[in-house]
């Protein structure tokens with residue numbers, strides 16, 4: 001899908017951080033599943049040659065709410081105006097990779113792991129965002145601390161690093177096998193029994209509040225049930 005000249009009328013959600021393995025696909029797929037459960041017409045854009053979002057969707061049980069997926073760059077089609085676009089960006093993506101795709105009003109979520117290497121890489125990415133004027137673009141940009149073990153020295157290092165940035169820490173997600181299980185099964189933590197996923201759901205609430213998820217959903221027409229089979233086969 002080519003959308004470089006496309007001015008999306010509705011907010012898009014980008015999940016990006018050039019550092020590999022920080023949780024981009026995890027956040028993108030979980031958000032896609034969450035919004036699909038709320039009857040939004042979701043288009044998950046997999047920008048990564050590893051196709052991890054694609055693999056997740058392939059494993060998704062047929063009974064789950066449908067999600068459309070495009071491998072970015074694979075077709076010339078344009079997204080429907082009523083599709084909520086969620087972009088799973090690749091590792092090593094540069095600012096140029098989404099400079100032309102991101103519009104005022106869009107969301108940029110940056111997952112970061114509590115490790116010195118990841119913090120340094122994140123800092124370089126954030127500095128590039130500053131340099132390229134992303135902070136003046138009327139975007140909502142927020143960081144998500146991922147795979148956190150709360151009482152560790154590295155989480156404290158991450159916290160003090162984040163406090164020095166002019167960007168909000170919008171959620172802190174624990175390191176949990178739940179994410180590994182749901183990634184393998186094409187599911188989300190919202191599909192798990194509440195008894196097993198309460199902590200994760202509570203942690204996600206902060207991210208959903210920041211996205212103003214309820215308001216965002218209201219801005220999109222409810223998914224057309226007659227088109228569901230088409231979405232599922234995407």
Ligand SMILES: Nc1ncnc2c1ncn2[C@@H]1O[C@H](COP(=O)(O)OP(=O)(O)OP(=O)(O)O)[C@@H](O)[C@H]1O
Pocket residue numbers: 019020021022023024025026027048050052089090091146147148173174175176177179180183
């Ligand atoms: N909160 C978490 N708890 C436990 N495991 C997690 C968590 N978040 C992500 N993971 C696992 O960490 C690995 C990397 O996550 P993910 O694939 O989402 O990162 P990524 O940023 O998309 O990686 P890449 O840069 O290679 O695309 C995966 O195996 C995923 O299941």
Ligand SMILES: [Mg+2]
Pocket residue numbers: 024025026048052088089090091
């Ligand atoms: Mg990925």
